[in-house]
Amino acid sequence: GNQNLLAMQEKRESNARSYPRRLPLAIKRAEGVYITDMDGKQYIDCLAGAGTLALGHNHAVVREAIEGFMQSYVPLHTLDLTTPVKEAFIDEVFASLPASFAEKVKIHFCGPTGGDAVEAALKLVKTATGNRVIFSFQGGYHGSTHGALSITGTTSPKKNIHALVPDAHFLPYPYEYRCPFGIGKEGHRISSTYIEHLLDDPESGIVTPAGVIVEVVQGEGGSIPAPVGWLKELRRITRERNIPLIIDEVQTGIGRTGKMFAFEHAGIEPDVLILSKAIGGSLPLSVVLYDKRLDKWEPGAHIGTFRGNQMAMAAGQATLRFIKENELPAHAHALGIYVKEQLQQIQKQVPSIGEVRGLGLMLGIEIINPVKQPNTIGSYPAYPELARKIQQECFNRGVILEVGGRFGTVIRLLPPLIISKEQVDEVLQRFYEAITSAEA
Ligand code: PMP
Numbered sequence: 001g002n003q004n005l006l007a008m009q010e011k012r013e014s015n016a017r018s019y020p021r022r023l024p025l026a027i028k029r030a031e032g033v034y035i036t037d038m039d040g041k042q043y044i045d046c047l048a049g050a051g052t053l054a055l056g057h058n059h060a061v062v063r064e065a066i067e068g069f070m071q072s073y074v075p076l077h078t079l080d081l082t083t084p085v086k087e088a089f090i091d092e093v094f095a096s097l098p099a100s101f102a103e104k105v106k107i108h109f110c111g112p113t114g115g116d117a118v119e120a121a122l123k124l125v126k127t128a129t130g131n132r133v134i135f136s137f138q139g140g141y142h143g144s145t146h147g148a149l150s151i152t153g154t155t156s157p158k159k160n161i162h163a164l165v166p167d168a169h170f171l172p173y174p175y176e177y178r179c180p181f182g183i184g185k186e187g188h189r190i191s192s193t194y195i196e197h198l199l200d201d202p203e204s205g206i207v208t209p210a211g212v213i214v215e216v217v218q219g220e221g222g223s224i225p226a227p228v229g230w231l232k233e234l235r236r237i238t239r240e241r242n243i244p245l246i247i248d249e250v251q252t253g254i255g256r257t258g259k260m261f262a263f264e265h266a267g268i269e270p271d272v273l274i275l276s277k278a279i280g281g282s283l284p285l286s287v288v289l290y291d292k293r294l295d296k297w298e299p300g301a302h303i304g305t306f307r308g309n310q311m312a313m314a315a316g317q318a319t320l321r322f323i324k325e326n327e328l329p330a331h332a333h334a335l336g337i338y339v340k341e342q343l344q345q346i347q348k349q350v351p352s353i354g355e356v357r358g359l360g361l362m363l364g365i366e367i368i369n370p371v372k373q374p375n376t377i378g379s380y381p382a383y384p385e386l387a388r389k390i391q392q393e394c395f396n397r398g399v400i401l402e403v404g405g406r407f408g409t410v411i412r413l414l415p416p417l418i419i420s421k422e423q424v425d426e427v428l429q430r431f432y433e434a435i436t437s438a439e440a
Pocket of ligand 1: 050112113114115116118141142143144215219220248249250251276277
């Protein structure tokens with residue numbers, strides 16, 4: 001049963017744990033949005049491999065793609081040499097991009113993880129521009145490897161690592177609930193004006209960066225969508241100064257936010273687009289798509305043994321096709337609006353929700369301590385202990401969700417894109433019971 005496996009895990013594994021290990025879960029099987037533990041208890045999975053499982057667990061389309069791939073005798077491993085599977089995958093990716101963006105980009109296979117793709121993107125823009133500084137954002141998350149960690153805003157994963165890659169500069173992200181640069185309808189203009197000022201005033205001490213990297217919706221930072229106006233300004237500022245704009249869509253990409261790619265909400269296009277998680281159809285894969293004009297690096301500039309996971313490409317292609325054929329971005333959009341409305345109703349009935357936000361099926365619930373005083377911008381203090389308690393209460397009721405965000409106080413919902421309205425209603429009902437019970 002559960003206890004057996006959990007005890008084995010406890011005894012054997014290293015201290016460096018992650019994800020829902022706070023919750024005692026040993027998994028026997030999973031299908032669709034459901035996970036079944038060793039004792040037969042069923043959970044609705046609203047974490048979905050941190051957004052990776054766009055089609056949920058073991059979807060027939062993914063299973064068929066993997067089984068068909070094995071039967072085809074296309075090699076599992078080819079370094080980055082080509083096969084029909086790889087070319088078909090690339091065709092599918094390009095057909096999913098906005099046409100004007102597809103026309104101007106090349107694809108780079110960088111390895112199995114999002115972190116690999118971030119490393120590649122940083123090296124690409126440094127090579128192309130000859131510059132060294134990278135601008136990124138407070139609260140941003142880009143990975144655990146040295147380079148990606150160096151440009152990650154969150155300080156806790158960096159606190160014991162002393163020699164990070166230098167020349168990262170962190171700008172305020174328009175986190176409307178907690179950041180003074182995001183407050184009010186027009187507040188984000190302060191942030192973009194500040195960025196422009198930093199770049200143009202020599203007394204800021206900032207030199208022109210090699211690139212700016214941003215998430216359209218901060219994921220690990222707490223499901224925080226950037227205002228469209230701010231994104232447009234960031235695009236204008238970077239374009240006018242010839243600074244490559246890197247959009248990290250490791251978590252937001254492939255339909256998650258209600259559009260195929262989150263940058264489409266703002267009507268902008270990046271110079272470099274980073275994709276991983278769902279792009280491999282649940283298997284490890286990452287790619288970087290970048291403006292051909294940046295293609296100044298030499299052959300072998302970014303290598304790695306596992307850059308060509310052919311089975312992941314087969315699963316990824318099938319996933320992409322299914323997402324398009326079944327209009328899952330529109331489904332995520334509609335369901336996202338519905339869930340937000342329902343959560344806002346719950347917000348009216350409980351004191352500890354400060355904000356409900358998100359785009360598509362990438363939602364965040366800001367948990368606050370309502371008995372304390374709000375600060376000068378009207379937001380109440382974070383309450384990570386209560387957020388954890390709500391997570392535990394949800395778990396007890398068979399719902400798996402994540403707690404994250406810069407202050408550890410955001411309940412995050414990232415269900416598979418195939419989740420139905422009935423399943424979402426079930427999650428909402430159990431969440432309501434969990435939050436009232438945790439508050440009591
Ligand atoms: N960028 C973003 C936006 C992410 O959310 C993540 C992972 N949560 C990464 C990069 C890193 O991806 P990986 O964990 O696969 O290295």
